Amino acid sequence: MGRLQSKTESDITGSAMYDHRYTPTFKDCVQRYQNRSEVLAALSQTLTELAMQPFGNPRLQTHAVKKAQQDTFTSYVTNQGHRLIWRRVGNVIVLLLFGEHDAVYRRAERLRLEIDDTQNVLRVIDEDPETGQQVPYTQRRADEGRLFMAWNDAELAAFGFAPQEIKVLRRLNVDTDLTSLDSHMRPHAWQMAMNLAMYGDPHGETPSPVVDEEPALVADPPAPVDERLSDALSTPKTSPEFVPVPADRLADWLAKPIEDWMVYLDPAQQDLVERTYSGPARIRGAAGTGKTVVALHRARALARLGKRVLVTTYVRNLPEVYQQIFARFAKPERDLVEFANVHRWALQYLHRHDKPIRVDQQAANNAWRAAQSRVVTAASPLKRAGLSSAYLREEVDWVIRGRALPDLDSYLALERNGRGTPLSRELRTDVWRLADEYASELANRGAADFTDVLLKAHEVARCNPSEYDAVIIDEAQDLTDAALRLLYALVGDRPNGLLLVGDGQQSIYPGGFNLSAVGVQVRGRSHVLTHNYRNTRQVYEAAQALMAGHHFDDGGERPETGLRSVELSRTGAPPVLSTNASAEEHDLALAEAVESAIGEGTGIGDLAVLVPTHALAQHYTDLIDSLGLPAQRLEDYDGTPTTLVKVGTYQRAKGLEFKRIFLPRLDADGLRERPGRGEDAESHAERTALLRRQLFVAMTRARDGLWLGWVGAPSSLLPPSLTGSSTKLSRER
Numbered sequence: 001m002g003r004l005q006s007k008t009e010s011d012i013t014g015s016a017m018y019d020h021r022y023t024p025t026f027k028d029c030v031q032r033y034q035n036r037s038e039v040l041a042a043l044s045q046t047l048t049e050l051a052m053q054p055f056g057n058p059r060l061q062t063h064a065v066k067k068a069q070q071d072t073f074t075s076y077v078t079n080q081g082h083r084l085i086w087r088r089v090g091n092v093i094v095l096l097l098f099g100e101h102d103a104v105y106r107r108a109e110r111l112r113l114e115i116d117d118t119q120n121v122l123r124v125i126d127e128d129p130e131t132g133q134q135v136p137y138t139q140r141r142a143d144e145g146r147l148f149m150a151w152n153d154a155e156l157a158a159f160g161f162a163p164q165e166i167k168v169l170r171r172l173n174v175d176t177d178l179t180s181l182d183s184h185m186r187p188h189a190w191q192m193a194m195n196l197a198m199y200g201d202p203h204g205e206t207p208s209p210v211v212d213e214e215p216a217l218v219a220d221p222p223a224p225v226d227e228r229l230s231d232a233l234s235t236p237k238t239s240p241e242f243v244p245v246p247a248d249r250l251a252d253w254l255a256k257p258i259e260d261w262m263v264y265l266d267p268a269q270q271d272l273v274e275r276t277y278s279g280p281a282r283i284r285g286a287a288g289t290g291k292t293v294v295a296l297h298r299a300r301a302l303a304r305l306g307k308r309v310l311v312t313t314y315v316r317n318l319p320e321v322y323q324q325i326f327a328r329f330a331k332p333e334r335d336l337v338e339f340a341n342v343h344r345w346a347l348q349y350l351h352r353h354d355k356p357i358r359v360d361q362q363a364a365n366n367a368w369r370a371a372q373s374r375v376v377t378a379a380s381p382l383k384r385a386g387l388s389s390a391y392l393r394e395e396v397d398w399v400i401r402g403r404a405l406p407d408l409d410s411y412l413a414l415e416r417n418g419r420g421t422p423l424s425r426e427l428r429t430d431v432w433r434l435a436d437e438y439a440s441e442l443a444n445r446g447a448a449d450f451t452d453v454l455l456k457a458h459e460v461a462r463c464n465p466s467e468y469d470a471v472i473i474d475e476a477q478d479l480t481d482a483a484l485r486l487l488y489a490l491v492g493d494r495p496n497g498l499l500l501v502g503d504g505q506q507s508i509y510p511g512g513f514n515l516s517a518v519g520v521q522v523r524g525r526s527h528v529l530t531h532n533y534r535n536t537r538q539v540y541e542a543a544q545a546l547m548a549g550h551h552f553d554d555g556g557e558r559p560e561t562g563l564r565s566v567e568l569s570r571t572g573a574p575p576v577l578s579t580n581a582s583a584e585e586h587d588l589a590l591a592e593a594v595e596s597a598i599g600e601g602t603g604i605g606d607l608a609v610l611v612p613t614h615a616l617a618q619h620y621t622d623l624i625d626s627l628g629l630p631a632q633r634l635e636d637y638d639g640t641p642t643t644l645v646k647v648g649t650y651q652r653a654k655g656l657e658f659k660r661i662f663l664p665r666l667d668a669d670g671l672r673e674r675p676g677r678g679e680d681a682e683s684h685a686e687r688t689a690l691l692r693r694q695l696f697v698a699m700t701r702a703r704d705g706l707w708l709g710w711v712g713a714p715s716s717l718l719p720p721s722l723t724g725s726s727t728k729l730s731r732e733r
């Protein structure tokens with residue numbers, strides 16, 4: 001089987017006269033209108049018309065763009081004074097631009113489709129606004145905002161903008177970026193810029209297009225097919241930027257809010273969605289590279305083939321969020337895929353199989369205390385080694401019980417993945433005793449903890465016929481061995497069965513699984529995604545600075561280097577850094593930053609305050625409340641768009657994203673960075689490494705902007721390259 005695509009989907013594509021491709025230029029044009037639903041609705045209608053009858057359609061008035069590359073056409077977008085620009089290559093319609101009529105016309109004259117012979121790929125080529133040189137659009141896009149892309153520097157200067165103003169305009173992406181500059185520009189220049197952005201003309205709305213358009217074409221004009229372009233468009237390898245899209249679906253997506261852009265797939269992602277795997281497979285990739293998007297699309301593709309699919313993760317409320325997203329883009333399949341947190345799923349599974357188990361966290365805590373008082377006595381080696389109670393509990397929960405180790409020998413022989421602190425034979429023997437005592441204390445109380453649930457469910461799964469054809473695990477790096485063993489038992493090595501999706505750099509719990517120990521073999525079925533779609537370059541680079549020099553384990557033979565090569569195509573403002581003398585001053589600065597983000601037009605629901613501890617989460621929920629803004633704890637967030645500021649811990653932010661992220665109290669006290677009482681150097685180093693990864697996760701949740709604040713000196717986790725040089729920059733903003 002080559003493609004997992006459903007029959008209906010290919011039928012729809014096949015019945016249209018033309019195939020459609022969207023390009024990065026088109027996507028950026030459309031994103032400018034994310035808050036203008038009436039414009040998107042009109043575009044949506046135009047695309048539907050275009051799919052049915054591109055030429056000779058009175059509603060489209062399609063005609064050639066005179067000075068553009070041959071076969072470039074423009075169509076009306078009803079009543080909005082907007083135009084759609086597209087290029088025909090054989091029976092493919094390449095969507096190029098969308099916007100105000102004059103502005104897109106001008107751009108259309110400059111854009112070209114060209115094959116880059118050095119790499120044998122087709123690209124959209126644009127003109128550098130300053131030098132007039134031909135450059136790949138994606139390159140231009142990496143350094144420039146998209147609001148004034150239609151004009152080169154000379155044209156902007158001719159309108160009357162000063163060189164310094166042109167530099168500012170080049171940084172802006174959306175209308176609201178410009179609105180916020182109201183009092184920072186000369187009033188006349190600002191008004192002209194607004195007119196250009198809104199109407200494509202420095203004087204404002206013009207009654208009719210000033211550009212000389214050709215008469216509308218009445219019929220499908222004959223055109224010689226450019227074979228080279230046509231060949232290049234026939235496979236994703238030679239046209240990676242030109243994403244095939246069924247015309248009817250594109251129209252549908254455009255009408256939806258920006259969250260729904262989760263529906264887009266690039267060719268590398270599409271390939272992973274459709275691929276057939278002969279056994280367990282794995283998808284890795286840096287933060288924001290679309291791993292979840294691929295996981296959800298693959299779930300849909302499998303469901304369409306009639307497969308029973310479970311999508312699961314360790315993170316507690318993430319499955320609900322995924323379910324919401326899934327329901328938005330895969331309505332017909334929404335009841336065919338099950339979404340559940342692994343622990344909750346296991347509890348229900350045991351219930352279904354008449355083996356219910358009761359988890360009593362309080363009883364488990366009591367059992368732990370009793371076991372500890374018996375084993376960790378004043379004279380015990382564990383006490384002398386300075387291992388904290390929390391560390392020991394993690395060791396027992398994650399390393400020993402989580403791996404279902406059968407005996408002391410296997411523990412002595414174990415490579416403790418992700419645990420930096422070496423434990424001698426003597427110490428391990430004592431930890432083993434502690435685990436033993438804990439298990440008997442639990443049994444005496446008739447109680448169970450979550451590890452028991454996973455272990456019991458695994459026993460049941462091994463002896464029962466499978467209820468699933470496919471299990472997709474997101475954020476897989478945070479699973480314990482016990483959880484992975486259970487999920488693996490559900491589908492085994494069947495084709496398209498187990499899919500692990502994750503990123504070792506974001507692992508935020510100690511321990512972690514070991515694929516080979518569980519017996520999961522993914523060799524030859526492991527892929528890496530490399531294009532970060534979430535973060536602006538500035539956000540991602542700030543987060544990356546944290547990881548420089550810090551290797552991480554991604555399940556390979558060797559640790560991976562902290563800095564990874566990732567493609568980024570969005571740019572934005574540098575992170576705002578806020579140094580404060582006192583906690584009061586700090587909180588005031590945060591409050592001002594939140595209010596000014598709202599003032600600049602960011603939706604309240606797109607703001608999130610993330611913190612390392614529950615206590616700080618409470619503190620900042622109260623602070624947001626005191627500003628008269630509604631706040632929502634991440635525990636209560638299920639992915640439904642709301643107009644509430646989100647507040648939560650770094651752990652809770654896993655897998656989520658928001659436009660602006662505020663990270664207060666990035667100082668030693670706020671992060672509880674110093675060694676605890678009795679904490680030895682190695683366990684402290686291990687805790688610090690975890691904290692660094694948690695902070696990295698928190699920073700990479702930001703799509704557009706980051707605010708980092710501290711009291712006194714910044715945390716030692718933040719490198720001087722981040723806190724030193726850019727302070728001035730952001731202060732100036």
Ligand SMILES: Nc1ncnc2c1ncn2[C@@H]1O[C@H](COP(=O)(O)OP(=O)(O)OP(=O)(O)O)[C@@H](O)[C@H]1O
Nearest residue numbers: 262264265266287288289290291292293533534655
């Ligand atoms: N091909 C694409 N085109 C446009 N946007 C995309 C594409 N793929 C993913 N995205 C967007 O990028 C963002 C990140 O995607 P996603 O959450 O799937 O990444 P991830 O790799 O799972 O991230 P993380 O590991 O950090 O949680 C989402 O907003 C998603 O909609």
